[in-house]
Amino acid sequence: MKTGKYDAVIVGGGISGLMAAIDLTRKGRRVAVVSKGDPICCLSTGCIDILKGVDSPRDGICDLPENHPYHLVGAGGLDRAAGLFVSVMKEAGLSYVGNVGQNRWILSPGGTRKQTALVPESMAHGNVEENETLVVIIFKGMKDFFPGYVTAKFQNADVYEFDPGNGSTLGIATKFDDPAFQEDFFKWFKSQKISKGKIALPAVLGTKPQVFGELAQKLDRKIFEIPTLPPSIPGLRMFKALKTCLQDAGADLYWGRSVESVEKDGDAIEAVTLAGIGRSTRIEARAFILATGSFVSGGLYARQDGVVKESVFDLPAYVPENRESWFGHNFFETGHGIEKAGIRVNGSFQPESTGIPNLFVCGSILAFSETMKYGCGHGMAIATGVTAAEKCEDHLA
Amino acid sequence: MNTEFEHCIRCTLCVENCPVFRVDKDYPGPKQAGPDAARFRADNEAPVDEWVRKCAQCKRCDVACPYGVNPSELIQEAQVRYSEQHGKGLAATLFSRNYYLGLLGSLFAPVSNAVTGNKGMKKLFRALGISTYMTFPRFHFHTLSRSWQKKGKGKRKVVFFHGCYLDNNSPDLGRSMTGLLADLGIRVKVPKQVCCGVPALANGDLKLAKRFAAKNASILAGYIDRGYDVVYACTSCGNALTQEYPGVLDPPEGKKIAENTYDIHEYILMLMEAGEIKPDFAPVKKRVAYHIPCHLRSMGIGYPAAKLLRMIPGLTLQIHDDNCCGLSGSYGFKTTFEDNATHLGRIAGEAILERNPDLLISDCGACRMQLKHFTALSTMDPTELLRLSLSNKPCPSLTH
Numbered sequence: 020m021k022t023g024k025y026d027a028v029i030v031g032g033g034i035s036g037l038m039a040a041i042d043l044t045r046k047g048r049r050v051a052v053v054s055k056g057d058p059i060c061c062l063s064t065g066c067i068d069i070l071k072g073v074d075s076p077r078d079g080i081c082d083l084p085e086n087h088p089y090h091l092v093g094a095g096g097l098d099r100a101a102g103l104f105v106s107v108m109k110e111a112g113l114s115y116v117g118n119v120g121q122n123r124w125i126l127s128p129g130g131t132r133k134q135t136a137l138v139p140e141s142m143a144h145g146n147v148e149e150n151e152t153l154v155v156i157i158f159k160g161m162k163d164f165f166p167g168y169v170t171a172k173f174q175n176a177d178v179y180e181f182d183p184g185n186g187s188t189l190g191i192a193t194k195f196d197d198p199a200f201q202e203d204f205f206k207w208f209k210s211q212k213i214s215k216g217k218i219a220l221p222a223v224l225g226t227k228p229q230v231f232g233e234l235a236q237k238l239d240r241k242i243f244e245i246p247t248l249p250p251s252i253p254g255l256r257m258f259k260a261l262k263t264c265l266q267d268a269g270a271d272l273y274w275g276r277s278v279e280s281v282e283k284d285g286d287a288i289e290a291v292t293l294a295g296i297g298r299s300t301r302i303e304a305r306a307f308i309l310a311t312g313s314f315v316s317g318g319l320y321a322r323q324d325g326v327v328k329e330s331v332f333d334l335p336a337y338v339p340e341n342r343e344s345w346f347g348h349n350f351f352e353t354g355h356g357i358e359k360a361g362i363r364v365n366g367s368f369q370p371e372s373t374g375i376p377n378l379f380v381c382g383s384i385l386a387f388s389e390t391m392k393y394g395c396g397h398g399m400a401i402a403t404g405v406t407a408a409e410k411c412e413d414h415l416a
Numbered sequence: 417m418n419t420e421f422e423h424c425i426r427c428t429l430c431v432e433n434c435p436v437f438r439v440d441k442d443y444p445g446p447k448q449a450g451p452d453a454a455r456f457r458a459d460n461e462a463p464v465d466e467w468v469r470k471c472a473q474c475k476r477c478d479v480a481c482p483y484g485v486n487p488s489e490l491i492q493e494a495q496v497r498y499s500e501q502h503g504k505g506l507a508a509t510l511f512s513r514n515y516y517l518g519l520l521g522s523l524f525a526p527v528s529n530a531v532t533g534n535k536g537m538k539k540l541f542r543a544l545g546i547s548t549y550m551t552f553p554r555f556h557f558h559t560l561s562r563s564w565q566k567k568g569k570g571k572r573k574v575v576f577f578h579g580c581y582l583d584n585n586s587p588d589l590g591r592s593m594t595g596l597l598a599d600l601g602i603r604v605k606v607p608k609q610v611c612c613g614v615p616a617l618a619n620g621d622l623k624l625a626k627r628f629a630a631k632n633a634s635i636l637a638g639y640i641d642r643g644y645d646v647v648y649a650c651t652s653c654g655n656a657l658t659q660e661y662p663g664v665l666d667p668p669e670g671k672k673i674a675e676n677t678y679d680i681h682e683y684i685l686m687l688m689e690a691g692e693i694k695p696d697f698a699p700v701k702k703r704v705a706y707h708i709p710c711h712l713r714s715m716g717i718g719y720p721a722a723k724l725l726r727m728i729p730g731l732t733l734q735i736h737d738d739n740c741c742g743l744s745g746s747y748g749f750k751t752t753f754e755d756n757a758t759h760l761g762r763i764a765g766e767a768i769l770e771r772n773p774d775l776l777i778s779d780c781g782a783c784r785m786q787l788k789h790f791t792a793l794s795t796m797d798p799t800e801l802l803r804l805s806l807s808n809k810p811c812p813s814l815t816h
């Protein structure tokens with residue numbers, strides 16, 4: 020293996036950038052990922068939303084407005100990306116269920132049913148019918164979960180309380196990693212003589228992927244996790260699985276530093292330099308993938324004067340002209356107009372009208388993605404990540 | 417006062433990464449202990465937040481935060497303030513002076529080893545607030561500083577910053593490291609030096625830490641001016657030299673030190689990339705678990721040893737960078753934190769054993785000590801594995 024120049028450097032370690040990196044390393048490319056900090060997927064439910072409000076996300080993407088990035092991916096691209104994601108998770112011991120051709124439901128912490136496409140095995144039984152008989156197990160002292168939301172919507176729900184000796188999601192999940200604690204929990208469960216209904220618990224059943232399966236087997240009942248407010252354990256499990264997969268494949272991670280400057284050779288990008296307190300770290304590559312996320316992760320930022328900037332390469336960013344249209348009244352249903360802002364790309368996922376031959380863009384930083392409005396967060400990130408990596412591979416080959 | 421806390425959007429990404437929060441229900445985590453509490457910490461009010469001491473200063477929260485808040489720095493300020501007002505406690509006072517203890521320990525090595533290994537002494541240690549779940553690191557008389565040396569004849573000149581652990585407790589390993597550099601044709605000198613300052617800082621003694629930093633900085637800057645680069649192998653020393661010297665410890669030459677100081681693997685890689693050296697790696701057929709020390713992570717330079725080790729044919733590297741070993745320098749040696757330290761040690765150890773490796777490596781002597789205890793694997797420094805591959809014969813000191 021050579022030192023020095025990487026084949027590709029991915030800027031931004033979210034689900035999109037990590038999937039792009041995984042795709043390239045599996046094709047034998049030398050890859051590095053640079054990330055300023057941990058990504059949004061760590062805070063998420065761990066479920067892959069592809070497109071909401073339709074039966075089949077795979078078919079539904081055809082009906083999106085013509086500038087939506089999904090059109091650059093296509094149904095075939097979506098299949099490949101979702102397939103890669105599910106197989107990577109499986110290798111890490113984290114099974115996912117569902118498919119891109121059929122949306123499904125999970126129970127949300129608000130007691131409502133949330134539509135999504137691919138779900139971790141631990142939420143497979145979250146596919147509950149209205150008014151189904153449920154048993155909700157809560158944990159004493161746990162601040163970030165409110166069973167009242169569930170019982171308000173499900174009249175046939177009983178609530179049982181177990182005392183885990185720690186009130187935080189992370190603390191309880193860590194306890195569940197320990198077989199002795201699992202055994203205590205199991206004994207308590209038996210003593211409660213719960214006769215019927217699916218068993219619902221907040222998502223704290225172990226930080227390790229295998230814990231859920233072990234517990235489900237022991238309890239021998241239909242059990243499922245309800246996602247919690249962040250910190251989110253299913254999100255964390257997914258992120259760690261992605262990261263481990265990448266490191267096993269030999270990719271280098273540079274975490275906790277943002278890109279400070281960019282060097283060009285003519286139109287092409289030659290190297291990025293990471294901000295450092297002392298000497299800064301310079302990383303050269305033949306190609307770069309930008310996956311720094313949208314406003315929330317700092318990939319985009321808005322200036323006081325209404326100009327939206329891209330933070331690493333200073334690419335031209337699209338922003339809806341009329342500032343009145345930036346904000347709507349029903350964020351969770353229709354999102355905000357400003358969500359349209361981002362980088363416009365051509366069919367090869369290269370930023371439009373920049374002439375940079377070796378830069379590709381993916382994930383929520385793409386213009387017109389409107390992830391809240393379309394309920395397409397991780398799905399769009401994975402699909403564009405893998406497709407951008409394929410285009411990058413074409414460029415490298 | 418540091419006002420980075422204004423950038424906190426309360427996302428909890430830092431909390432997800434905090435090892436102490438995972439295992440200690442009485443520690444509120446970096447978000448609350450850092451930016452949230454910082455809003456209420458007034459300079460003229462006595463600190464009351466005793467729990468800030470529970471923070472192990474692993475800096476995982478800083479690495480996780482995408483918004484440039486460094487919770488660990490805010491917490492460290494609060495720790496120093498708390499210690500200044502309420503006293504440090506005996507164990508912390510002792511550990512902040514580990515440099516002097518180390519000097520004594522190595523001068524009287526046979527006696528100190530007998531003392532630290534003795535059962536009766538263990539009782540006394542506990543009474544002093546020092547935990548005894550592991551045997552103490554051994555002291556050696558032939559420290560690095562006492563076997564003052566100059567090696568190699570190449571055009572690159574480096575001074576080797578060994579820090580306390582290599583000097584007092586693993587001098588053979590230190591000599592093997594300088595040997596590795598010399599074998600690669602680099603001129604190595606071991607200069608006079610004192611403790612990097614981290615133990616004092618971690619135990620709430622900012623003044624002492626600054627004194628150590630000032631002394632080292634002036635010595636090292638003298639060498640830098642004469643064309644030397646500084647190379648370290650202990651990642652906590654490295655974190656001090658490159659992150660804390662130009663930061664909280666602030667000696668006049670801090671910036672110069674940070675700009676001219678390299679991780680030993682980073683340095684070797686740099687010379688390889690410049691085409692100055694061309695090491696020839698022989699196969700080592702082993703599955704190697706690599707525990708990434710928290711203070712290597714926090715420097716943001718990636719994992720240079722991993723890059724080098726991946727060039728060794730036949731070697732499978734399993735990277736473990738999600739767990740703090742729990743010892744965190746002297747944190748776990750204090751009885752107050754022993755439960756946290758042993759719980760975290762078990763977690764990190766189990767994660768390593770799950771992947772069934774042949775041996776365990778880590779750049780940090782304290783991590784190796786702790787994880788050897790919790791895994792019973794043989795442990796090595798990454799440089800030893802490199803030497804093994806480069807010399808193609810077994811390394812003399814296979815376990816530390």
Ligand SMILES: Cc1cc2nc3c(=O)[nH]c(=O)nc-3n(C[C@H](O)[C@H](O)[C@H](O)COP(=O)(O)OP(=O)(O)OC[C@H]3O[C@@H](n4cnc5c(N)ncnc54)[C@H](O)[C@@H]3O)c2cc1C
Binds near residue numbers: 035315317
């Ligand atoms: C709270 C929350 C919960 C969500 N839950 C779900 C869910 O359950 N299911 C779902 O499908 N979708 C969910 N979404 C949407 C989804 O999380 C995102 O759309 C998706 O994860 C975006 O991924 P990304 O890789 O594009 O970007 P991000 O995850 O935003 O990652 C970008 C990365 O780039 C890094 N970065 C930024 N700037 C720089 C720089 N200058 N240099 C280096 N690195 C940089 C950041 O630190 C970050 O790690 C949720 C969103 C939020 C906000």
Ligand code: SF4
Binds near residue numbers: 429446480
């Ligand atoms: S300190 Fe950073 S990571 Fe922690 S909650 Fe605040 S913004 Fe999030």
Ligand code: SF4
Binds near residue numbers: 449470472474477478
């Ligand atoms: S430095 Fe480590 S122990 Fe302290 S708050 Fe941050 S993550 Fe937690």
